[in-house]
Amino acid sequence: MNIVVCVKEIPDPEIPASAFRLDPESKRAILPGGRKLVISDYDERAVEAALKIKDSLDSKITVLSLGRESAQDIIRHCLAMGCDEGILLSDPLFDDSDSFATAFVLAEAIKRKGEFDLILCGRQEGEWDAGQVGSGIAELLGIPSVTTVVNIEIRGGRVVMERLLWDGHEIVEVPLPALATVSSEIGEPRYPTFRKVREASKKEIPVWTSQEITPAKPQNRLLSLFIPSHGEGKCEFIEETSPEGKATRLAMTLREAKLI
Amino acid sequence: MDRNMDRSEVVIVGELEEGKIASITAELLTVGRTLADELNATLSTVFVGNQISPEVASEAISLGGDKVYIIDTPLFKDYLTDTYVAALESLDREVKPGILLLGHTTLGRDLAPSLAFRLKTGLTTDCVELSIDAETGCLRKTKPVYGGNAWATYVCDAGHPHMATLRAKVIPPLKRDASRKGEVVHFDPQLDEATARVKVIDRVREEMPGARLEGANIIVCGGRGIGSPEGFKQLEELARILNGAVGCTRIPSDNKWVPASYQIGLTGKVVSPSLYIGMALSGASQHLAGISGNTTIVAVNKDPEANIFSRAHYGVIDDYQKVLPALIEECRQLRSSGSPGGDDKLEE
Numbered sequence: 336m337n338i339v340v341c342v343k344e345i346p347d348p349e350i351p352a353s354a355f356r357l358d359p360e361s362k363r364a365i366l367p368g369g370r371k372l373v374i375s376d377y378d379e380r381a382v383e384a385a386l387k388i389k390d391s392l393d394s395k396i397t398v399l400s401l402g403r404e405s406a407q408d409i410i411r412h413c414l415a416m417g418c419d420e421g422i423l424l425s426d427p428l429f430d431d432s433d434s435f436a437t438a439f440v441l442a443e444a445i446k447r448k449g450e451f452d453l454i455l456c457g458r459q460e461g462e463w464d465a466g467q468v469g470s471g472i473a474e475l476l477g478i479p480s481v482t483t484v485v486n487i488e489i490r491g492g493r494v495v496m497e498r499l500l501w502d503g504h505e506i507v508e509v510p511l512p513a514l515a516t517v518s519s520e521i522g523e524p525r526y527p528t529f530r531k532v533r534e535a536s537k538k539e540i541p542v543w544t545s546q547e548i549t550p551a552k553p554q555n556r557l558l559s560l561f562i563p564s565h566g567e568g569k570c571e572f573i574e575e576t577s578p579e580g581k582a583t584r585l586a587m588t589l590r591e592a593k594l595i
Numbered sequence: 596m597d598r599n600m601d602r603s604e605v606v607i608v609g610e611l612e613e614g615k616i617a618s619i620t621a622e623l624l625t626v627g628r629t630l631a632d633e634l635n636a637t638l639s640t641v642f643v644g645n646q647i648s649p650e651v652a653s654e655a656i657s658l659g660g661d662k663v664y665i666i667d668t669p670l671f672k673d674y675l676t677d678t679y680v681a682a683l684e685s686l687d688r689e690v691k692p693g694i695l696l697l698g699h700t701t702l703g704r705d706l707a708p709s710l711a712f713r714l715k716t717g718l719t720t721d722c723v724e725l726s727i728d729a730e731t732g733c734l735r736k737t738k739p740v741y742g743g744n745a746w747a748t749y750v751c752d753a754g755h756p757h758m759a760t761l762r763a764k765v766i767p768p769l770k771r772d773a774s775r776k777g778e779v780v781h782f783d784p785q786l787d788e789a790t791a792r793v794k795v796i797d798r799v800r801e802e803m804p805g806a807r808l809e810g811a812n813i814i815v816c817g818g819r820g821i822g823s824p825e826g827f828k829q830l831e832e833l834a835r836i837l838n839g840a841v842g843c844t845r846i847p848s849d850n851k852w853v854p855a856s857y858q859i860g861l862t863g864k865v866v867s868p869s870l871y872i873g874m875a876l877s878g879a880s881q882h883l884a885g886i887s888g889n890t891t892i893v894a895v896n897k898d899p900e901a902n903i904f905s906r907a908h909y910g911v912i913d914d915y916q917k918v919l920p921a922l923i924e925e926c927r928q929l930r931s932s933g934s935p936g937g938d939d940k941l942e943e
């Protein structure tokens with residue numbers, strides 16, 4: 336099975352609100368000093384989903400990332416996890432891609448690469464939180480998409496996926512080629528072994544630029560980016576010597592406030 | 596809008612819940628009404644499904660709509676990306692709306708991106724504010740980004756309709772006005788079975804004990820620090836006593852301590868209880884994104900530096916395992932001596 340996984344590097348999404356800063360010029364978050372960009376969390380789960388298939392079925396996994404030079408690091412991370420090859424899509428002309436332009440460049444790269452059976456993406460990246468690129472690639476390639484997938488099974492040529500619903504889940508049968516966006520319930524991403532990390536560090540990662548792939552014009556324009564106000568954060572701490580005392584005081588306080 | 600007659604409708608993709616209009620659709624009608632009035636446009640709602648009750652259309656009109664499209668054949672009994680995208684693509688060709696809005700729900704999250712790419716237009720998902728740009732007449736779409744640490748405002752420069760999905764519970768619905776009059780149009784996109792490439796084999800609904808999370812007035816929410824399914828049993832006990840519901844952060848759902856449908860946040864549910872008690876969770880912005888409205892937040896966490904305390908109204912710095920049993924006992928006693936008003940009896 337030929338699997339393509341699309342991954343993105345983003346600022347660490349777990350940065351606490353108090354440390355979060357914006358650069359009004361570039362309309363981007365400022366990376367706190369010393370921090371590196373990380374692989375977007377759901378994308379890493381998509382890699383894990385691909386590796387789970389490879390565990391039981393002879394497969395080749397190609398990782399694609401649209402990003403700056405530094406995105407080589409996350410591609411190498413995916414190779415160290417067990418993926419077979421990676422391609423970086425990088426060009427100043429790709430830099431300000433919105434969901435549309437990103438999906439377009441990725442879809443063109445997938446076409447250029449040639450054969451594929453299954454494309455996997457994270458359900459949503461943690462920077463712009465748009466959740467559109469996966470479905471977009473599927474539309475552009477004219478293949479079906481299944482979103483928020485938490486399990487993939489391939490048995491005798493039948494591909495069965497489980498996806499989340501708001502009040503449960505649904506089991507669907509998907510003809511290949513197809514695209515799936517993966518949710519975190521698929522399971523924790525595996526750790527790369529030391530040997531794999533060493534191997535990955537030696538692998539060549541080709542870079543495709545606007546020479547190879549025509550960029551697309553974004554459809555949405557970012558007018559402004561700002562930090563919203565959440566009002567005055569004023570926490571009243573319940574101070575008592577014992578935890579039981581705190582529980583009692585908390586319950587009383589909530590009762591006085593007519594909340595319970 | 597566009598000074599183009601074709602683009603004189605604002606269309607909402609309606610959703611039903613147990614046959615009735617879902618709250619997100621009422622919220623969309625409120626925003627849609629404001630936008631349509633500003634543009635002098637017609638506000639329409641489209642319902643796709645099978646055996647849709649005629650009351651749905653009149654209800655959508657009472658809630659602020661001018662027009663309702665009904666797409667109702669057995670093919671649309673269950674939601675499928677392929678059939679719904681094709682149906683709405685066909686409606687778009689017929690109606691040519693200027694603006695197309697969906698809810699940021701299970702359906703909208705799946706349908707809106709595919710539809711936007713099919714229609715070759717720009718979509719902004721999970722919006723919390725929608726308005727008309729005075730200068731260009733375009734739809735201004737504001738949404739949280741960076742997990743909610745920042746907000747971004749977009750306009751779509753290329754393509755029509757201008758599309759957005761709206762986050763649940765950020766807009767209060769309009770009051771019903773049963774005297775409103777409107778038009779109902781039945782629309783048949785003439786699709787056949789072959790449109791659906793993906794086939795549904797089974798749909799499984801998870802039973803949630805107690806109140807429904809989305810409508811609950813009190814929510815007891817657990818995070819990574821709860822540590823096990825047994826820990827959640829205790830949270831369920833507290834929720835039961837308070838007539839509330841249990842929620843979780845992403846970690847307990849990833850670890851399968853509770854079903855995924857318990858998850859609150861950016862990729863989970865949006866809730867607006869009057870009281871939220873968060874236990875052993877750090878208060879990541881992606882989690883807090885799921886708490887909307889005028890909610891009193893209580894946090895129990897052993898780390899005084901936890902981010903949740905910067906948003907909480909009441910904080911307890913301690914091990915939840917020591918606080919929770921006493922809190923359960925205390926609440927049981929309080930509840931058995933009456934509800935918050937003091938004099939009326941408890942429902943149970």
Ligand SMILES: Cc1cc2nc3c(=O)[nH]c(=O)nc-3n(C[C@H](O)[C@H](O)[C@H](O)COP(=O)(O)OP(=O)(O)OC[C@H]3O[C@@H](n4cnc5c(N)ncnc54)[C@H](O)[C@@H]3O)c2cc1C
Pocket residue numbers: 348349376377459460461464817818819820821843844845846847858859860861862863864874875876877878879880881882885895896897898901913914915916
């Ligand atoms: C794109 C994206 C979307 C996401 N969507 C969501 C979402 O919808 N919902 C969501 O919740 N998360 C979401 N996340 C994940 C989110 O960023 C956090 O990782 C997650 O919310 C953390 O959960 P937590 O607070 O339970 O765990 P942690 O951050 O690990 O916090 C655990 C806390 O428990 C405390 N603790 C531990 N043991 C005890 C104890 N015995 N007593 C008291 N306190 C204790 C610790 O001090 C710590 O503060 C998303 C992430 C991304 C990137």
